[in-house]
Amino acid sequence: MNNFKNLRGTVDLLPEELIKWQNIEKLIVDQLFRASVKEIRTPIIEMTELFMRGIGEATDVVSKEMYTFLDRGERSCTLRPEGTASVVRALIQNGISSKPSQKLWYMGPMFRYERPQAGRQRQFHQLGVEFVGYESVRSDIEIITLAWDILEKLGIKELNLEINTLGDQTDRSNFKDAFLKWLEVNKDSLDIESQKRIDKNPLRILDTKNVQTKSILEDAPRLFDFLSEKSIERYLIIKEKLKLLKIPFIENFNLVRGLDYYTHTAFEITSGALGSQSTVCGGGRYDNLISQMGGTETPAIGFAIGLERLILLSGKDLEQSRETDIYIVNKGFHAETLAMDLSRKLRNYDLKTELDLSGGSFSKQFKKANKIKSKSIIVIGDDEASNQEFIIRLFNNKNSENQEQKIAIEDSIKLEEWINKNLLFKKTSEK
Numbered sequence: 001m002n003n004f005k006n007l008r009g010t011v012d013l014l015p016e017e018l019i020k021w022q023n024i025e026k027l028i029v030d031q032l033f034r035a036s037v038k039e040i041r042t043p044i045i046e047m048t049e050l051f052m053r054g055i056g057e058a059t060d061v062v063s064k065e066m067y068t069f070l071d072r073g074e075r076s077c078t079l080r081p082e083g084t085a086s087v088v089r090a091l092i093q094n095g096i097s098s099k100p101s102q103k104l105w106y107m108g109p110m111f112r113y114e115r116p117q118a119g120r121q122r123q124f125h126q127l128g129v130e131f132v133g134y135e136s137v138r139s140d141i142e143i144i145t146l147a148w149d150i151l152e153k154l155g156i157k158e159l160n161l162e163i164n165t166l167g168d169q170t171d172r173s174n175f176k177d178a179f180l181k182w183l184e185v186n187k188d189s190l191d192i193e194s195q196k197r198i199d200k201n202p203l204r205i206l207d208t209k210n211v212q213t214k215s216i217l218e219d220a221p222r223l224f225d226f227l228s229e230k231s232i233e234r235y236l237i238i239k240e241k242l243k244l245l246k247i248p249f250i251e252n253f254n255l256v257r258g259l260d261y262y263t264h265t266a267f268e269i270t271s272g273a274l275g276s277q278s279t280v281c282g283g284g285r286y287d288n289l290i291s292q293m294g295g296t297e298t299p300a301i302g303f304a305i306g307l308e309r310l311i312l313l314s315g316k317d318l319e320q321s322r323e324t325d326i327y328i329v330n331k332g333f334h335a336e337t338l339a340m341d342l343s344r345k346l347r348n349y350d351l352k353t354e355l356d357l358s359g360g361s362f363s364k365q366f367k368k369a370n371k372i373k374s375k376s377i378i379v380i381g382d383d384e385a386s387n388q389e390f391i392i393r394l395f396n397n398k399n400s401e402n403q404e405q406k407i408a409i410e411d412s413i414k415l416e417e418w419i420n421k422n423l424l425f426k427k428t429s430e431k
């Protein structure tokens with residue numbers, strides 16, 4: 001016996017739990033497919049530099065939360081803490097970023113060294129969507145509605161969409177000057193954490209959770225007052241379109257992203273049904289990131305959803321697994337070989353089947369079929385084997401006698417007819 005344990009902040013996802021994960025992932029992937037969003041997969045490990053540049057050294061993620069180490073070739077590597085930087089790198093590197101109109105999604109594990117608690121892990125999973133090469137207001141709306149609809153389809157309750165606008169770079173640098181002046185005067189009234197941000201990442205102070213700092217900030221200059229007419233116009237159209245599409249939202253002027261490459265729309269979706277880690281989805285426009293990372297100037301907008309929080313929020317109906325359609329009871333040397341053969345054939349249909357491998361008595365095998373509530377069973381014993389046939393019948397059904405049938409092993413047509421009549425199925429593939 002050893003005492004190995006998983007690392008703090010990581011979890012094993014066991015088969016029963018994974019049913020919910022798989023159901024949720026399927027629903028998401030189907031929804032994205034229907035919206036013509038294509039998948040992209042990038043490595044989980046990247047050069048540390050990429051995240052320093054792509055997320056920003058002043059952020060908590062880069063300064064405190066990254067899993068960074070030297071590999072055997074003395075290169076600094078980092079387990080990805082988020083997906084956008086890698087997607088942008090992959091697009092630039094593969095010469096795709098200059099082509100317009102990329103609608104992309106990714107899903108997978110991310111790593112951040114944080115204090116683990118409900119809905120917060122060190123290895124967690126995100127679904128991200130990035131629209132690259134899209135500038136129009138309608139792309140902002142499509143991004144927001146995609147995120148919103150996924151969450152609604154998963155039956156998540158008490159959803160709130162919060163939106164804000166950060167304007168363009170000029171708007172923000174005008175605001176930043178005024179804000180820094182205000183901060184200089186009010187520095188001592190702020191909490192320590194916010195004070196530290198003044199030099200590194202002042203915009204992020206607006207996002208503080210400290211109650212006292214929050215109330216002091218009420219008197220600070222507002223980013224909104226520094227927006228150009230054009231930026232305001234853009235924001236007003238977004239609000240109008242959301243109203244027309246009947247997507248409820250609230251405006252949150254403190255919703256900021258601390259880095260210079262973020263522009264215009266920023267949004268978050270929270271759920272009142274989650275405790276303190278209430279944000280399920282964060283997103284926004286990043287028109288300056290791709291050029292900042294060495295690509296040609298390309299507008300883009302995206303979001304990321306935390307899957308662990310979706311799991312906590314989604315309903316019981318997503319915990320249901322599909323029932324077994326056919327359980328194959330078999331005993332005896334020849335019977336067992338025939339059963340294997342038949343079991344392989346049955347995998348040509350969209351049926352969930354299970355071949356009993358126990359070699360136990362017929363009654364034990366029937367009990368197992370009963371326990372897992374299989375819809376039907378196939379029975380092959382020595383008698384059936386010597387006749388090259390098997391018995392198939394609905395299980396636990398009052399009329400099962402009527403539906404019982406002997407079928408010759410070679411008679412696929414008769415088998416198909418029985419399945420067709422008694423089980424709902426789709427043929428998947430034939431060799």
Ligand code: ATP
Nearest residue numbers: 114119120121124279280281282304305306308309
């Ligand atoms: P938070 O304020 O909760 O730390 P964040 O601003 O760091 O969130 P983003 O980087 O925008 O989060 O990531 C998008 C989403 O990923 C979050 O809204 C959340 O649902 C999820 N997420 C982020 N960090 C974690 C984590 N450590 N464990 C689980 N989910 C996470």
Ligand code: MG
Nearest residue numbers: 060061112114
């Ligand atoms: Mg965080």
